[in-house]
Amino acid sequence: QDATIKVGGRVMLDYTIADLDTPDSSIRDSEVRRARLFASGTYGSSVKYKFEFNHSTGGGIELTDGYVQFVPKDSKFKVKVGHFKTHNSLEEETSSRFISTIERGAFTDAFELNRRVGVSVNVSGSNYGIDVGAFGTNVETESGPDEGYAFAGRGYYNPIKVDDTLVHLGASWRYREQGDSQSDLRYRQRPYTHVAPDRIVNTGRFADSDNFYGAEVAVLKGNMWAAGEYALLSANGSGANDDADFSGGYMEAGIMFGGRKAYKGGKFDRPKVDNPIGEGGMGALALVARYDTIDLQDGPYLGKLDTIVLGADWWATKQTRFALNYFNVDAENGSAKSGNGVVGRLSFDF
Amino acid sequence: QDATIKVGGRVMLDYTIADLDTPDSSIRDSEVRRARLFASGTYGSSVKYKFEFNHSTGGGIELTDGYVQFVPKDSKFKVKVGHFKTHNSLEEETSSRFISTIERGAFTDAFELNRRVGVSVNVSGSNYGIDVGAFGTNVETESGPDEGYAFAGRGYYNPIKVDDTLVHLGASWRYREQGDSQSDLRYRQRPYTHVAPDRIVNTGRFADSDNFYGAEVAVLKGNMWAAGEYALLSANGSGANDDADFSGGYMEAGIMFGGRKAYKGGKFDRPKVDNPIGEGGMGALALVARYDTIDLQDGPYLGKLDTIVLGADWWATKQTRFALNYFNVDAENGSAKSGNGVVGRLSFDF
């Protein structure tokens, strides 16, 4: 009954050419967006584990997933203990390898969906799943001896799940509270590209707890898909600071030639590529258009960001992706007024 | 005659809830205590290697073990070259996966037992072993161009080694000297939990060399065990600083239900778990009580720390451990007078 082990990883290298206006600045920059190694496997028949390191430019190394999961036979329940993502958002739950654009929806960063140490219970069937968990903080944060906690839950349901059609409906919630030695919460986001030198919108720090509410819908039909999410964030100001309600979301539609986007267990999965390169084929081509918005304006807090993304991805194999995204951002009360550019990514995993 | 390779690792996630008194402070904190990946294997029939990276919260990445070992056929002698622990202390030699409490004896940190680059020779038989080595410094220290060195040796003997009874006796020594560009040595320790924001006792820097002497005893009988160590540290003050003699040690007793603590080659080994979870069993439960003390008071130097630890460990499988330790510390001339709390740990390896 020794552990089994599978080793793998991912590399994402980005290059951005972009310009921001008023004030003017230009970006010509590469980075390691993610470079990860993982080991995963099982102990006997009902315990699974996963352990993953991530490195990105300027970021040293950090533990991402690090958990043990109990999967009892003849039971619908699973229990996860360790470090993993709180259960929120279709796109946050989807692996960065399989999201439709190069970056996730602006609200996922702005509202700080992240990994935390905790315990969660999962119940799932063929067309639904529910996760509920209790969490401390991200294990890599060093915000001092007294850190906060969070609770989160998510449910999804597939009202249609037939041969070439799938409908996904989902909703999630998270409550989090900062500890005494942690700074107040703030809400901010970059002008799409991760190498942007600054956040273009930023409320500053003011809250000591907040509630996140998210709704999700996705439809896959043949080689086409559409998806959207909407999120509300209700922040509780610390001390004399005002409370605030923020929101965000995105809508996207896409099509894939020579393959199709895939979905499994409440999130997007590795796409199918009919004829990968080298096997007589040329891989698959995905096209996607997305509109994304976050509104961080309420009372004394300022910042609104609209982002349009047009993307083309060449999946040379199902594990080798060249992505190209054109983006256009438009900000109110931000550090710049607007910007646009292209981001290219080489993404491969193994 | 290519290299063979085995890849593995360990993850230890800790959560501490504790309070220190006079002055009052509270701890509610998680951390990655250890996250490691290793590769080990052989070149042909008489050369072994090991290479291991460790990451912990706030600690970047560091090489832990990195050595080649020559194991000639038909010889009692082995030679190790590279980066590994000096040969000191039963508990320091025991893997952090298999120690009885969540943290090792206070003296092992206070007297800075650690890994160093060096060469060592081992002679061993079925019931004894001797290691003698010459060392530079830890390869990760960046204390400038002129670093110090160390010598260390350890021997152990098993006067009884029968079916269900084992007795371990051991002794070790280390001499170390700081280099011209290194700071003076100091002796200090945390109030048990590794996330404590400060060392509760600390002599300050004053010595340029020291001798460590350690004695070890352990008894395993059926599913019970007891162990203890005692250490003397004789520090040579630099310049006009006084010399000093410090001491430390611990005693523990424990019992394991559904399994037993194991021992192999002069240190504790992976425990036996009779019926791991998932194979119709519920794993094993270990209970342990420990008294630990260090006395860093001599002449002008101050600091004394007593620690009591009560621990309960659930070994779900032999590689999946949930540990819970209650601790109570009592300090003289420290940054706080006392403290107590609980530390929980998820530990898994693969």
Place this chain on the structure above:
Amino acid sequence: QDATIKVGGRVMLDYTIADLDTPDSSIRDSEVRRARLFASGTYGSSVKYKFEFNHSTGGGIELTDGYVQFVPKDSKFKVKVGHFKTHNSLEEETSSRFISTIERGAFTDAFELNRRVGVSVNVSGSNYGIDVGAFGTNVETESGPDEGYAFAGRGYYNPIKVDDTLVHLGASWRYREQGDSQSDLRYRQRPYTHVAPDRIVNTGRFADSDNFYGAEVAVLKGNMWAAGEYALLSANGSGANDDADFSGGYMEAGIMFGGRKAYKGGKFDRPKVDNPIGEGGMGALALVARYDTIDLQDGPYLGKLDTIVLGADWWATKQTRFALNYFNVDAENGSAKSGNGVVGRLSFDF
């Protein structure tokens, strides 16, 4: 058509004992020169990948190689996309595991040959090879939003390639330009050992672009070899700074007892060891002598460094190397006048 995966790595631990004169200083220091883990493999029949992390003392972690290579069947052309070395210099292209001395030629660091994100095309036959590439910067540099770029190309030819004789001729070029948010280029080098606290020669920062031209020759005959390289660097001063022309190169000759140095595809490869230790043999012994020079003096810029290296390597197995280098450096207009010492290295890979 899942990915295949091979995991491996290397460890190099160095210890230096050396003295520099005028001003006097001494070095007694160990370090992790390189500790690497890689994963490499294929996707189907015509896509290869490689992903490698490196850690060295004081250096956190960094992505070294991270690329995908397309190797179409029935084609002489290969295309590489990702992060890898620009195509320059026989010794820079040769793995650090297989270079003849402990450190590479002084010009390879002084002229900053390095890895960069880019695309390159390779054409090769049994006795020649050409690589041409376009590059951004090293992905780990964080020199701000506006980074530079480079172009590089290299060709080699083997006029003789028979049983026990091989002749290598090679030439390469690189042009690079700094981005607006990057500092000016500078040219500098250590007194051989990598743990030297300072660069002994250093022009200071003055250039915003440069051209590198390199010539290579190597001869392998039985168990002996000789090799040499010569490089010119033509720097374009930024603003009112003067332009400058620098040069560097080395010559070496060596012999291996019980094995032979190997060569493959335009660079040195893993040596043959006839009777590795443990298989009735004692491994192989290589002896090498090298003269190395860089001249960084032109107009207002100063610094000239001559280095002599005498090396003895014991290859216990073809993957286990103990290297010992005596070095003697002689500098003009440097931070010290001269120095000498020994560097020992344990190098193993798997």
